[in-house]
Amino acid sequence: MIAVQLNKRDFEYDIHSLVRAFYPGVDVPVYYGEDLVEGSFDFYIMISYSDTGIAITFYGPDREKLDGRSIQLDYYANRKETKNRLKRLLYEMLRERSGQELPWGTLTGIRPTKIPMALLEQGLKNTEIADYMRNTYYCSNEKTSLSVMIANRESYILKDINYKNGYSLYIGIPFCPSICLYCSFSSSPLSVWKHKVDAYLDALCKEMEFAAKLYKNRELNAIYIGGGTPTTLEPEQIERLMNKIESCFDISKIQEYTVEAGRPDSITMEKLEAIRRHPVTRISINPQTMNDKTLDIIGRRHTVAQTKEAFALARDAGFDNINMDLIVGLPGEGKSEVEHTLQEVVEMDPESITVHSLAVKRAARLNMFRDQYKEMTFTNNQEIMDMTSDYVSKSGLTPYYLYRQKNMAGNFENVGYAKPDKAGIYNILIMEEKQSILALGAGAATKLVPDEEHIERVENVKDIKGYIERIDEMIERKRKGFLLYEGELE
Numbered sequence: 101m102i103a104v105q106l107n108k109r110d111f112e113y114d115i116h117s118l119v120r121a122f123y124p125g126v127d128v129p130v131y132y133g134e135d136l137v138e139g140s141f142d143f144y145i146m147i148s149y150s151d152t153g154i155a156i157t158f159y160g161p162d163r164e165k166l167d168g169r170s171i172q173l174d175y176y177a178n179r180k181e182t183k184n185r186l187k188r189l190l191y192e193m194l195r196e197r198s199g200q201e202l203p204w205g206t207l208t209g210i211r212p213t214k215i216p217m218a219l220l221e222q223g224l225k226n227t228e229i230a231d232y233m234r235n236t237y238y239c240s241n242e243k244t245s246l247s248v249m250i251a252n253r254e255s256y257i258l259k260d261i262n263y264k265n266g267y268s269l270y271i272g273i274p275f276c277p278s279i280c281l282y283c284s285f286s287s288s289p290l291s292v293w294k295h296k297v298d299a300y301l302d303a304l305c306k307e308m309e310f311a312a313k314l315y316k317n318r319e320l321n322a323i324y325i326g327g328g329t330p331t332t333l334e335p336e337q338i339e340r341l342m343n344k345i346e347s348c349f350d351i352s353k354i355q356e357y358t359v360e361a362g363r364p365d366s367i368t369m370e371k372l373e374a375i376r377r378h379p380v381t382r383i384s385i386n387p388q389t390m391n392d393k394t395l396d397i398i399g400r401r402h403t404v405a406q407t408k409e410a411f412a413l414a415r416d417a418g419f420d421n422i423n424m425d426l427i428v429g430l431p432g433e434g435k436s437e438v439e440h441t442l443q444e445v446v447e448m449d450p451e452s453i454t455v456h457s458l459a460v461k462r463a464a465r466l467n468m469f470r471d472q473y474k475e476m477t478f479t480n481n482q483e484i485m486d487m488t489s490d491y492v493s494k495s496g497l498t499p500y501y502l503y504r505q506k507n508m509a510g511n512f513e514n515v516g517y518a519k520p521d522k523a524g525i526y527n528i529l530i531m532e533e534k535q536s537i538l539a540l541g542a543g544a545a546t547k548l549v550p551d552e553e554h555i556e557r558v559e560n561v562k563d564i565k566g567y568i569e570r571i572d573e574m575i576e577r578k579r580k581g582f583l584l585y586e587g588e589l590e
Contacts, residue, residue, distance in 0.1 A: 102144070107132070110149060112130055115190065122198050145157070151175050155169070156169055156190055191238055209504070213531070230248055247502065266321045266535055267318050267321065267537065268535060268536075270530075272540065275293055276363065277401055308540055312348035312349050315349075320349055323526075324526040326360040327360060332363075357380045358381070358384070359383050365401060365406055382522075383414060385410050386423075386424060388400065388427045394432060421451045438488065452497065452524060453516075453518075455488045457513060485512055500523040501531060556584065
């Protein structure tokens, strides 16, 4: 256990995240006050703020002083600069103590490409941006190069997107055939909720009607139907949902329309044909792994053969833009298992592949019942990540978006790769936070982006029963949020 103590509440999230990045899996409680906290710790970090600077002191398990350093600055003059200097000093001390470097340096947020994107918009050259990333955040050369390259590609892909008066639409279908071991999303097993699916669609359609009126004077650029697993819906329910979208919203200017088919065991030709009757441009079929043993462990309840069959059905149905999601770091999988997955997926030749590093969130069963799975190995390293990049790149796909998550194994990242003109526009928009996202359904979180400095969230309840019963409340949240966004509500 590593304790952190602050003499005032400030930058605690950044500090905690940086310590956890150096010591993954270690408990890092944060305390507040002036006096040393009693307890048994491997070592102890005290951070003291004053008007003229910041002092960081490391103590050993017996409270002996191990290291102490400070920086002089005007604490209140520039909070961004204060935070960056604090994190650099803490990073230097943790680096020396642990003997390791972090690929992303001091960056602890989930959107590292926002920084080079903003600098590109300010007119900086790639070399200048790279110097800034290395000097300000201690990013490695590899991650600096990756983030700058992706920022340039994102800028090109989004060049025709209407940030100010446009928006994207997310529709959430929170049902799945089964709940995966690592999942923390708002999803529920269809077997439990099958009798409530139509009632859920009733509530969703009501929210859709209201939201469409709110946004009638704005330009819809992208639609994403996600979940959960939207293809748990029956063909007639898919038709109902998509007909409602098209009757409520003006889709004449959309640049992308995605349906996350997701689980191969939920896909049938009848469902694919129902989707094809609408102007959908992109679907996802997500194996996560092409090893049957792992699929059984993580609760996917489908086989590798079913993945191949679902992909072939989608091709037969006429889909020419298919994404496949993979996860690196799944229980029991090492380099050879990941390589097998890559070989199988590359052979199918999808238009895009998203490679995720396993991130176990607090709500996931894998974390909730960690003792039950403690014998499993979770392996991810730079060699495996480099291998995934090599395989995918050789198949003609290049990186187009990137994001990170909390509790991510190895301090790595998730990277989306795509063939030319097949990148997922919505994926970039949701990560870069340059445009408002209107999100409907249980657990959906609307993001209102009047400008990049002020982002407001309007969240729906996650519980399906609560969403159905409280739909009028969800609609009222939307109304107030939109009026606040428009400046019509204080």
